Amino acid sequence: MAQSGQQHPIGIYLKIWALLFILSALSYTVDILQLEGYLRWSLILLFMLLKAGLIVAVFMHMMWERLALVYTILLPPLSLLVLIGLMAVEADYTFLTRLFFFHDGG
Amino acid sequence: MAHDIAVAATGENDHIGIVRDWSADKQVFGVPWGKAMMWIFLLSDTFIFSCFLTAYMTVRMSAVEPWPNASEVFALTLFGHHLPLILIAIMTFVLITSSGTMAMAVNFAYRRDRRKTALMLLFTIILGASFVGMQAFEWTKLIVDEGIRPWGNPLGAAQFGATFFMITGFHGLHVSAGVIYLAVVARKVLRGDYDRNGRYHNVEIAGLYWHFVDLVWVFIFAFYYLW
Numbered sequence: 001m002a003q004s005g006q007q008h009p010i011g012i013y014l015k016i017w018a019l020l021f022i023l024s025a026l027s028y029t030v031d032i033l034q035l036e037g038y039l040r041w042s043l044i045l046l047f048m049l050l051k052a053g054l055i056v057a058v059f060m061h062m063m064w065e066r067l068a069l070v071y072t073i074l075l076p077p078l079s080l081l082v083l084i085g086l087m088a089v090e091a092d093y094t095f096l097t098r099l100f101f102f103h104d105g106g
Numbered sequence: 107m108a109h110d111i112a113v114a115a116t117g118e119n120d121h122i123g124i125v126r127d128w129s130a131d132k133q134v135f136g137v138p139w140g141k142a143m144m145w146i147f148l149l150s151d152t153f154i155f156s157c158f159l160t161a162y163m164t165v166r167m168s169a170v171e172p173w174p175n176a177s178e179v180f181a182l183t184l185f186g187h188h189l190p191l192i193l194i195a196i197m198t199f200v201l202i203t204s205s206g207t208m209a210m211a212v213n214f215a216y217r218r219d220r221r222k223t224a225l226m227l228l229f230t231i232i233l234g235a236s237f238v239g240m241q242a243f244e245w246t247k248l249i250v251d252e253g254i255r256p257w258g259n260p261l262g263a264a265q266f267g268a269t270f271f272m273i274t275g276f277h278g279l280h281v282s283a284g285v286i287y288l289a290v291v292a293r294k295v296l297r298g299d300y301d302r303n304g305r306y307h308n309v310e311i312a313g314l315y316w317h318f319v320d321l322v323w324v325f326i327f328a329f330y331y332l333w
Binding site for chain 2 (some may be wrong): 005006007008010013014016017020021024027028030031032034040041044045047048051052055056058059060061065066067068069071072073076077080083084087088090091092094095098101102103
């Protein structure tokens with residue numbers, strides 16, 4: 001029977017597993033050390049993106065798939081950046097409106 | 107038919123390969139149809155979870171009352187030590203470990219190792235179930251001890267409870283459904299169904315779903331618990 005599907009040495013999964021453990025421990029350390037401000041947010045985002053990338057690329061085998069599939073799945077979520085941008089502007093507006101009418105007495 | 111994978115695409119995997127895959131007189135994706143459909147389902151699920159998380163960002167940014175400090179809300183006192191966020195950290199490690207055992211299960215499945223595949227699936231199921239158990243404990247603690255409700259809480263912004271129950275609840279449902287899904291697949295593996303019909307890639311498809319649940323947790327952990 002022709003071998004199909006994703007077959008890779010087991011070692012790579014163990015290595016990625018260990019990496020995910022280390023990255024999770026690091027993001028937990030950010031909280032334990034009570035880091036604040038931009039340092040905290042950038043570290044959280046960095047560890048989050050690294051973990052997400054490792055899971056998708058190796059555990060979900062995206063790095064070995066045909067580009068036709070990779071692009072079909074990974075490009076559409078980029079449109080979410082537009083939603084996030086729009087909602088951030090909207091939330092900012094709501095916040096200022098609330099301050100104006102409910103706190104400073106409009 | 108066992109060999110519905112015979113459509114596997116070949117040739118270069120660059121921009122020319124993409125054009126060929128899409129324009130040739132054949133299936134676009136060189137994978138079993140179930141796998142392509144699972145990916146497309148996961149893409150739609152990505153949008154659902156992203157909408158929840160974006161909504162959470164919106165209500166948190168626009169809240170005028172102080173946002174409760176997640177680090178303290180989810181702290182536990184274990185063996186006389188006060189540990190911030192400890193339960194969530196343990197849940198994170200449990201879910202990552204279950205993702206690791208799932209990856210091993212997929213690997214053993216493609217080696218046609220029935221017993222090891224089923225064993226790894228069983229580990230994954232146990233870890234997933236204990237994750238749900240810890241989540242039930244967390245919800246109970248928040249509802250009973252801290253008085254947090256979807257419509258308000260004594261700690262600050264009311265939106266904290268609304269987004270918490272919505273997001274973690276939806277994720278918990280995914281984990282629970284995943285446990286059932288994996289149990290069905292594990293039973294088929296043990297019964298030898300895939301030895302007869304050759305569809306061991308069904309283990310990989312279940313694995314995609316399970317890794318996705320872990321992936322969503324990575325984002326919830328970062329944005330909800332750590333931010």
